[in-house]
Amino acid sequence: MTISLNKISFFFIIFFGFILFFNSLSNLDYNKKSVVNNTGKRDFDKQDPNIITSESNKSQTKTLLNENSIDNQLKELKKIVISVKKGQTFSKILDNFKFSENKFEIINAINKEFNLKNLGVNQKIAFFNDENNITKKITLELDYKTILLIDLSTNIKITKKELNTLSSTESKEYLITNSLYADGIANYIPNEILMKLIQLFSFDLDFQRDIKKNTIVSISYEITTVENKNNYYFGDIEYARIEINNNNLEYFKFLTDDGFIDYFNREGKNVKKSILKTPLDGAKISSNFGMRKHPISGFNKMHKGIDFAAPIGTPIYAGGNGIIEFVGNNGGYGKYIRIRHNNDYKTAYAHLSSFKKGISKGVRVNQGEIIGYVGSTGRSTGPHLHYEIIYQNEQINPLKLKLPSGKVLKGTELKKFEKNYKIILANHLNNLFE
């Protein structure tokens, strides 16, 4: 039997091709696995948070893990990693190892670069020992992407090294069947990102009541890998959308001109919503919050709201986004509406002449939307609106309310934002459906 040389070399090319292919496959697989047992850190410092890197950098991740690897340079040495315990000093830690140099000389040298008094609990220190168990190198993790390299091979040499990082955006979309949190975890969204998501929507949603089955959650967030580490570090949410019964709540991350990272909807309105202190136009305060002699009973009583004198029929606006919790006759309050804004805040409106058509229990209203009209129903001496802001089920003085003011982007800043959100959105959709 004769096989030509060409056939043999052809076979070898195929065979080695396969080996190379599987080798790179297992490398990629290795990168993916650690997604599940990640530990995130919040202390991200970013050059420009508005610049988005997409998931298409996958091929770079591989080279990043192979090049400049400190472990590779030190692989003849035995590596022992320790985690600093509470009350443990660096000097105490060094007592467990052997050195050719004087321990205090090492400590003094490190202290010039990093004050060892600031050594934190759980900070990682790696010791690299030779075959005689003499420590030749130490690496000290300063933050998630910086290490201090202490070379003891000849004399003490200390270098600070920034590890290569690779940031990209991860996008997920899911349907709520149980809860926003539980379904998020089931969809491998990290805990810290879910906490940020809940906080982001806390001005719009009451998570116990508003979230219904089949609510859609769509989200993009920053994910960073650091060379030589299996952990992923999570940054900011870049995009988030919650869709309940065709009602779309959507926010984009943006770095404002005054240097704050904040979230805005497509119209450039800030996520943080203040509650209106005056929920009607052209009204005068006729009675303030506080103790007063009741105009009808004559007794001294706490007045738990603010009265605005206004003609009958003056439109009343919803003080904030929320859900109508009560609408109807309510004793001395007369015709009354109460809106639930979130877990903490409600507003109430009393003595109305009538309710706006369509305002009923469970209806969602937006800030500034007309809900009813000024009247004099219930225990009232004349046409006025009695307005209450309720914080954790207790009336508070609306004039002393300290809520963040909802910034609205304008002019060139709005233009910049619009350009930016389109990139974020394109990136989000591309990640989801590529």
Ligand SMILES: [Zn+2]
């Ligand atoms: Zn009143």
